[in-house]
Amino acid sequence: MNSAHELDYQRRVAATGATRFLPGSTVEIISEAGPRRHPRYAVFDFDGTLSLIREGWPEIMLPMMVAALRETGTSETDAQLAELANGFIMELTGKQTIYQMIRLCDEIRRRGGSPEDPVVYKQRYHDLLMARINSRREALRTGSASAADMLVPGSVEILSGLQQCGVELYLASGTDEQYVREEVELLGLQPFFGRHVYGAVDDYRKFSKQMVIDRILRENQVDGSVLLGFGDGYVEIDNIRQAGGTAIGVASDEAHRSGRPDPWKRDRLIGVGAHIIIPDFQHAAILLRYLRDGV
Numbered sequence: 001m002n003s004a005h006e007l008d009y010q011r012r013v014a015a016t017g018a019t020r021f022l023p024g025s026t027v028e029i030i031s032e033a034g035p036r037r038h039p040r041y042a043v044f045d046f047d048g049t050l051s052l053i054r055e056g057w058p059e060i061m062l063p064m065m066v067a068a069l070r071e072t073g074t075s076e077t078d079a080q081l082a083e084l085a086n087g088f089i090m091e092l093t094g095k096q097t098i099y100q101m102i103r104l105c106d107e108i109r110r111r112g113g114s115p116e117d118p119v120v121y122k123q124r125y126h127d128l129l130m131a132r133i134n135s136r137r138e139a140l141r142t143g144s145a146s147a148a149d150m151l152v153p154g155s156v157e158i159l160s161g162l163q164q165c166g167v168e169l170y171l172a173s174g175t176d177e178q179y180v181r182e183e184v185e186l187l188g189l190q191p192f193f194g195r196h197v198y199g200a201v202d203d204y205r206k207f208s209k210q211m212v213i214d215r216i217l218r219e220n221q222v223d224g225s226v227l228l229g230f231g232d233g234y235v236e237i238d239n240i241r242q243a244g245g246t247a248i249g250v251a252s253d254e255a256h257r258s259g260r261p262d263p264w265k266r267d268r269l270i271g272v273g274a275h276i277i278i279p280d281f282q283h284a285a286i287l288l289r290y291l292r293d294g295v
């Protein structure tokens with residue numbers, strides 16, 4: 001297991017003192033980043049950070065897992081199985097999907113069942129999810145929905161603002177790369193990322209967000225102080241923080257786009273050291289100024 005393997009969630013920051021908001025904004029400063037230089041590279045997570053196409057995925061994954069656990073003949077109730085599955089789904093959220101399926105297999109085995117390969121469950125989940133989100137993808141394709149309807153508010157503003165500041169943009173997603181590419185295209189984000197779009201591949205050991213970050217630093221011969229990371233999952237925030245970059249946690253309210261941070265995400269992202277928490281990019285200009293000038 002190499003260092004680029006995705007670690008489980010580990011809280012590194014127990015509690016925070018008083019935080020502050022940048023004036024007139026929902027940009028919450030949790031801890032001031034250390035001495036910082038003009039940012040040159042930014043890594044974005046995709047689902048929940050920019051894209052809302054896959055919003056509601058746990059509602060698909062949960063019953064699929066309960067059904068698989070039910071087949072073991074366990075005497076646990078559906079409610080108990082749902083609580084169990086929900087617990088580990090949420091615990092592992094942010095890692096590649098396959099890890100949730102590996103855990104499902106462990107739980108099936110623990111109940112005396114003999115699970116299929118994790119890939120089989122991942123495919124089953126994927127087929128069910130596509131049935132749900134196909135109408136969204138289709139609506140974008142035909143133009144009956146606009147990209148703005150399925151983007152975290154202010155996404156285009158932050159991406160174009162960063163680009164105008166000369167920051168090179170990278171996308172790294174735990175979703176399979178081919179779908180990430182399609183959905184980037186559907187949302188009109190392709191011009192921002194160009195060829196820098198990375199996602200999960202069949203051999204899950206060959207991809208991680210950490211690998212993308214390592215490559216940016218290595219190929220450009222820079223250190224983490226010129227790196228920004230944006231994400232609603234702990235993996236990218238943890239990775240960026242460990243690399244010495246500035247970590248912006250996007251505690252997005254995916255279902256309602258209320259403009260208020262999701263409290264569960266906020267707490268979890270602070271726990272791995274997010275410097276900044278935002279509910280979305282509605283105050284992109286204020287955030288950009290802070291990232292660029294520190295004020």
Ligand SMILES: [Mg+2]
Binds near residue numbers: 045049231233
């Ligand atoms: Mg995400």
